[in-house]
Amino acid sequence: MIPTTGVAIRSEGRRRLPVGLRLTWRDVPLLMPYLYVLALGTAVFVLEPRLIDGPGAVDARFSLIVPLALVAFGQTLVIVTRGVDLSVGGLISMASALLATHLNESGPLLVLEALAVLAAGVVVGVLNGLLISRTRIQPFIVTLATWSIWGGVAYAILPIEGGKVSPGLISALTGPLLGIPKSVLAVALLFLVWIWLRPSRFVADLIAIGSDEDRARLLGVRIGLRKIEAYALCALLASLAALWVTAQTQAGAPSGGDQFILNSIAAVVLGGTSIFGGKGSAASSIAGAVAFLMIPDLVFTLNLTSFWSVFFQGFILIVAVTFNSLVQLRTRTA
Amino acid sequence: MSGARTEAAAGTAGALALTGVRKSFGGVEALRGANLTCRRGEIHALIGENGAGKSTLVKVLSGAIQADVGDVELDGRPLRVRSPREAQAAGISTVFQELSLIPDLTVAGNLFYGREPRVRAGRIDYRALRSAAAEALAQLGLGWIDVAKTARELPLSDRQLLEIAKSLLREPAVLVLDEATSALLPEQVDWLFARVRAFAERGGIALFISHRLEEIQHLSHRVTVFRAGVDVGSGPIAEMPEARLVELMLGRRVDRVYPPRLPAPEGREVVCEVVGLSAPPTLRDVSLEVRRGEVLGVGGLQGQGQLPLFLALFGARRHAGQVLLERQALRLRKPADALAAGIALIPEDRTTEGLCLALSIRDNLTLGSLGGISRGGLIRPRRERDLVDSLASGLSINMRHVSQEVLALSGGNQQKVLLGRVLAQKPRLLLMYDATRGVDVGTKAEIYRLMRELCAEGVAILFYSTDVNELANLADRVVVLHDGVVGMHLDGDEITESNILAAAVGGLRKAVS
Numbered sequence: 001m002i003p004t005t006g007v008a009i010r011s012e013g014r015r016r017l018p019v020g021l022r023l024t025w026r027d028v029p030l031l032m033p034y035l036y037v038l039a040l041g042t043a044v045f046v047l048e049p050r051l052i053d054g055p056g057a058v059d060a061r062f063s064l065i066v067p068l069a070l071v072a073f074g075q076t077l078v079i080v081t082r083g084v085d086l087s088v089g090g091l092i093s094m095a096s097a098l099l100a101t102h103l104n105e106s107g108p109l110l111v112l113e114a115l116a117v118l119a120a121g122v123v124v125g126v127l128n129g130l131l132i133s134r135t136r137i138q139p140f141i142v143t144l145a146t147w148s149i150w151g152g153v154a155y156a157i158l159p160i161e162g163g164k165v166s167p168g169l170i171s172a173l174t175g176p177l178l179g180i181p182k183s184v185l186a187v188a189l190l191f192l193v194w195i196w197l198r199p200s201r202f203v204a205d206l207i208a209i210g211s212d213e214d215r216a217r218l219l220g221v222r223i224g225l226r227k228i229e230a231y232a233l234c235a236l237l238a239s240l241a242a243l244w245v246t247a248q249t250q251a252g253a254p255s256g257g258d259q260f261i262l263n264s265i266a267a268v269v270l271g272g273t274s275i276f277g278g279k280g281s282a283a284s285s286i287a288g289a290v291a292f293l294m295i296p297d298l299v300f301t302l303n304l305t306s307f308w309s310v311f312f313q314g315f316i317l318i319v320a321v322t323f324n325s326l327v328q329l330r331t332r333t334a
Numbered sequence: 335m336s337g338a339r340t341e342a343a344a345g346t347a348g349a350l351a352l353t354g355v356r357k358s359f360g361g362v363e364a365l366r367g368a369n370l371t372c373r374r375g376e377i378h379a380l381i382g383e384n385g386a387g388k389s390t391l392v393k394v395l396s397g398a399i400q401a402d403v404g405d406v407e408l409d410g411r412p413l414r415v416r417s418p419r420e421a422q423a424a425g426i427s428t429v430f431q432e433l434s435l436i437p438d439l440t441v442a443g444n445l446f447y448g449r450e451p452r453v454r455a456g457r458i459d460y461r462a463l464r465s466a467a468a469e470a471l472a473q474l475g476l477g478w479i480d481v482a483k484t485a486r487e488l489p490l491s492d493r494q495l496l497e498i499a500k501s502l503l504r505e506p507a508v509l510v511l512d513e514a515t516s517a518l519l520p521e522q523v524d525w526l527f528a529r530v531r532a533f534a535e536r537g538g539i540a541l542f543i544s545h546r547l548e549e550i551q552h553l554s555h556r557v558t559v560f561r562a563g564v565d566v567g568s569g570p571i572a573e574m575p576e577a578r579l580v581e582l583m584l585g586r587r588v589d590r591v592y593p594p595r596l597p598a599p600e601g602r603e604v605v606c607e608v609v610g611l612s613a614p615p616t617l618r619d620v621s622l623e624v625r626r627g628e629v630l631g632v633g634g635l636q637g638q639g640q641l642p643l644f645l646a647l648f649g650a651r652r653h654a655g656q657v658l659l660e661r662q663a664l665r666l667r668k669p670a671d672a673l674a675a676g677i678a679l680i681p682e683d684r685t686t687e688g689l690c691l692a693l694s695i696r697d698n699l700t701l702g703s704l705g706g707i708s709r710g711g712l713i714r715p716r717r718e719r720d721l722v723d724s725l726a727s728g729l730s731i732n733m734r735h736v737s738q739e740v741l742a743l744s745g746g747n748q749q750k751v752l753l754g755r756v757l758a759q760k761p762r763l764l765l766m767y768d769a770t771r772g773v774d775v776g777t778k779a780e781i782y783r784l785m786r787e788l789c790a791e792g793v794a795i796l797f798y799s800t801d802v803n804e805l806a807n808l809a810d811r812v813v814v815l816h817d818g819v820v821g822m823h824l825d826g827d828e829i830t831e832s833n834i835l836a837a838a839v840g841g842l843r844k845a846v847s
Contacts, residue, residue, distance in 0.1 A: 024483075024487075026484065026487070196457075199457045199458050199459070199460050200456050200457045200458070201453065201456045201457070201458060202456065204439070204443065204447075204458060207436075207438055207439060208436045208438075208439060208447070210438070211436045211437050211438035211439065212436055212437055212438075215434050215435070215436055216436060218398075218418050218434050219418075219434070219436070219447050219448060220417075220418070220419040220422075220448055221448075277438075278436075278437065278438035279438050
């Protein structure tokens with residue numbers, strides 16, 4: 001009468017491959033950015049090989065990728081919880097202004113000062129997280145306000161582009177290390193950090209929160225704490241991006257951070273992370289950033305004006321989002 | 335595994351005892367001094383009509399809400415749970431009616447969330463987790479569920495099985511199953527019963543809440559019946575035949591004012607004919623006809639397909655089957671199609687689905703019929719005023735002015751505004767989905783009167799209610815849904831509370847035929 005094996009109560013039967021060999025539709029959006037990188041890279045290489053294998057070309061490409069990859073990494077953590085962080089723009093501007101005005105030439109004091117800027121970033125992130133988890137105001141609104149606030153502070157510190165960037169900082173973050181450009185190492189390091197972080201309790205909790213906050217609460221997830229951690233990490237990574245940009249451009253820019261807001265969200269979305277939370281990968285976002293930044297190269301090789309960069313960036317974004325949305329509709333069961 | 339009932343269990347002392355539990359929500363008492371005693375090794379069934387307080391009791395027990403007054407004891411020790419986490423720590427595990435799985439986590443992640451087998455430096459060993467989950471599921475006889483899939487990707491029945499498995503794996507002292515069989519296939523119900531029996535034989539307490547009398551008769555040792563927030567009877571299942579259970583569930587009730595029925599609608603023309611309507615997974619195959627000027631009551635336990643039926647007829651739910659309105663086949667693909675055909679809906683939740691709370695009474699009343707009062711895309715103030723005045727006076731809405739926000743009105747008055755908007759649309763078929771829920775008695779009487787007036791004007795009404803008393807006294811005919819099909823059709827003298835209830839639980843056959 002009563003089945004002792006599961007066979008009799010199976011509601012649907014399908015053969016399956018062992019875990020690890022399977023590719024479900026669900027994973028496809030997170031793999032697409034690698035395909036975009038491959039396709040765009042091939043196109044650029046065929047049309048203008050010098051952009052890829054010319055002298056210093058790789059370092060130049062990756063130097064642009066590093067800050068966007070950093071911000072996109074942090075943005076992924078926030079977006080997975082079903083939030084968004086617009087304040088990275090104001091924060092990067094503020095950090096950049098600080099770095100261009102308050103830094104020593106070199107030495108141990110320089111390290112301390114750089115750390116202080118990073119710590120300030122964490123404080124800013126904690127503030128975001130506190131406001132969002134305590135007041136339940138939409139993350140969009142909270143970070144819209146803090147973006148504006150820190151952007152204003154940036155102008156107070158450094159009213160016009162320029163300032164003086166410490167040579168110590170510049171030499172620490174540019175050039176090669178052991179023959180490999182530091183920019184390439186930085187991107188590789190970010191990938192490794194994600195591989196390490198991916199199976200953590202922290203990321204599992206972020207996914208649970210983004211997937212269904214009420215049920216996550218039923219499971220005993222500390223929602224407030226996790227959100228604060230996510231926004232703090234996002235802000236820390238944005239401060240690191242500021243450090244990098246300031247060293248690369250050798251100048252402070254009081255509105256230089258703003259471009260990172262939408263670009264980071266674009267990179268995350270291209271990476272296949274769902275803006276409805278519950279699903280995402282920082283590694284895919286980094287690949288998304290790489291693809292996003294290859295478009296200006298492609299436009300250059302095609303001898304088009306730079307207007308077309310923005311046009312094609314918007315175009316690839318809408319194609320990617322449409323594709324991911326169709327996949328999502330397919331995988332959702334009734 | 336034998337299905338024999340462990341009478342040995344009767345010897346042990348009461349292990350779980352709830353006494354004098356009270357809980358009210360905004361002045362409405364859901365529990366009014368409820369008691370429940372379960373022994374170790376016992377499968378205890380909890381039954382009662384919708385709104386009798388079963389679910390509230392379960393929520394108190396599982397820590398989702400806290401009782402206002404009352405004691406809970408487990409094995410002689412007082413128990414005070416303030417959160418689901420504390421309840422689980424105390425050994426109470428609940429299979430919730432609304433499943434508590436995280437949609438985007440895998441089966442393995444859900445099964446052991448927070449208790450993963452191997453965690454080092456805050457990092458979960460997913461390989462170990464997957465194999466532990468696969469092993470645990472295999473032992474429970476659910477080895478075919480793919481542990482790497484996300485909960486979202488599983489069919490509803492598998493999600494329910496997983497939810498049950500998750501609770502069983504915690505090895506609780508008390509296992510609460512709140513409508514745990516509602517989404518299961520028959521063979522899966524057998525699986526669950528076997529598990530619950532094994533759990534009870536090991537000394538666990540299983541609290542089994544179900545609407546299905548057959549299941550209760552089949553599985554449980556003892557049963558407690560709830561009505562209107564208190565326990566009205568309890569005893570061994572052998573001493574509680576179905577007829578006695580139904581009688582206890584119904585009890586005696588305050589009579590309400592119902593308007594007289596119109597002359598029998600026999601021979602009247604059919605306004606709406608539904609043939610073989612289905613909307614998976616719950617609505618399977620419903621055919622019915624609604625005649626001019628009649629109230630066709632729809633009964634049945636919650637979740638037997640009533641909601642998909644109403645949504646499908648309103649074009650808000652994908653469906654298969656035919657809907658004919660005055661002999662014309664309709665294609666109902668969106669609510670606008672239904673409205674254009676003359677089908678209007680009073681939805682379940684007036685505040686989120688029916689009204690625009692921040693708008694005025696006037697705007698809400700005219701929202702569905704702006705075409706009739708405007709010209710060239712502009713609203714004509716005089717026509718608007720006339721319409722609003724006639725609706726507001728006909729409905730006797732208690733208000734200061736028509737420019738008042740709907741938000742500030744009482745529930746009953748809000749419902750009248752919604753009714754007014756629908757009346758302005760002049761529907762041929764009116765769908766009312768539990769339209770009197772949470773409405774005071776006075777307003778209910780007015781809604782009944784309005785329904786009769788509409789009937790006199792020739793409108794056909796399809797009327798679903800969770801209140802059996804209301805169905806029995808208001809409807810001209812009643813169809814009772816069971817498992818997504820019309821389980822019974824009641825006409826004339828057959829329309830009694832006990833017949834509706836019996837048909838709903840599927841336990842009794844038609845008394846008059």
